[in-house]
Amino acid sequence: MLDRFVDMTARRPSGWFGKKMYNNPRGHYRAFCLTLDKLALKPDDVFLEIGCGGGVLLNMALESVAQAKAIDHSPDMVRIARDRNQEAISEGRVEIVQGNAESLPWDDNSFTCATANQMFFFIDKPLIVLKEFYRVLKPGGRLVITSTEDSILPKLLFVLWYHSMHLYKNQEMEYMLKQVGFQTVEVKNLERFIQLSYAEK
Numbered sequence: 793m794l795d796r797f798v799d800m801t802a803r804r805p806s807g808w809f810g811k812k813m814y815n816n817p818r819g820h821y822r823a824f825c826l827t828l829d830k831l832a833l834k835p836d837d838v839f840l841e842i843g844c845g846g847g848v849l850l851n852m853a854l855e856s857v858a859q860a861k862a863i864d865h866s867p868d869m870v871r872i873a874r875d876r877n878q879e880a881i882s883e884g885r886v887e888i889v890q891g892n893a894e895s896l897p898w899d900d901n902s903f904t905c906a907t908a909n910q911m912f913f914f915i916d917k918p919l920i921v922l923k924e925f926y927r928v929l930k931p932g933g934r935l936v937i938t939s940t941e942d943s944i945l946p947k948l949l950f951v952l953w954y955h956s957m958h959l960y961k962n963q964e965m966e967y968m969l970k971q972v973g974f975q976t977v978e979v980k981n982l983e984r985f986i987q988l989s990y991a992e993k
């Protein structure tokens with residue numbers, strides 16, 4: 793029962809509630825802004841987002857970059873992300889696919905920057921996904937992952953979801969990023985319990 797609730801509201805959003813929530817994910821805008829600040833996108837960047845939900849951050853990124861791709865495993869999220877980014881799709885600037893972040897359908901060295909926002913805690917095999925990020929990023933490519941810090945208050949705040957979330961201490965995140973090959977790695981806790989991980993290939 794709780795598992796179904798977590799899926800519908802966050803892990804694989806669907807139905808009326810999922811659509812309403814991720815069409816305007818108010819609680820995630822701060823993480824989106826921190827991500828964009830850190831990535832400092834340039835027009836020639838090729839941007840990747842995994843777990844793009846309703847495609848709001850993707851839409852913001854497309855104000856700066858010419859080319860972007862995104863993946864989400866929820867059919868409902870792919871649909872609303874495509875609706876929101878219809879113009880860029882018709883211009884051939886963006887591709888949004890349904891699939892699992894553990895197996896990205898793109899070639900090695902395809903992107904200059906990549907991100908995962910408020911979804912990494914749902915990944916059961918974090919090293920596989922980090923390896924995929926590393927594989928598809930070009931040398932020098934930048935990665936930003938925003939997640940939730942591993943401390944008591946967010947656990948209380950997200951009590952209904954917490955049992956399904958994998959939260960990592962900053963040192964654990966750093967270790968995993970370095971383990972798959974990333975060179976410059978920094979992991980920080982910021983406001984609103986946001987944990988921001990930055991790494992370069």
Ligand SMILES: C[S@@+](CC[C@H](N)C(=O)[O-])C[C@H]1O[C@@H](n2cnc3c(N)ncnc32)[C@H](O)[C@@H]1O
Pocket residue numbers: 802803804805814817820842843844845846863864865866869891892893894908909910911914915
């Ligand atoms: C909490 S929502 C966040 C959506 C969006 N990033 C945001 O911040 O508004 C998590 C998203 O990650 C997607 N997701 C979770 N695990 C995934 C996986 N293994 N592969 C692809 N998408 C995944 C879900 O379908 C959902 O859209």
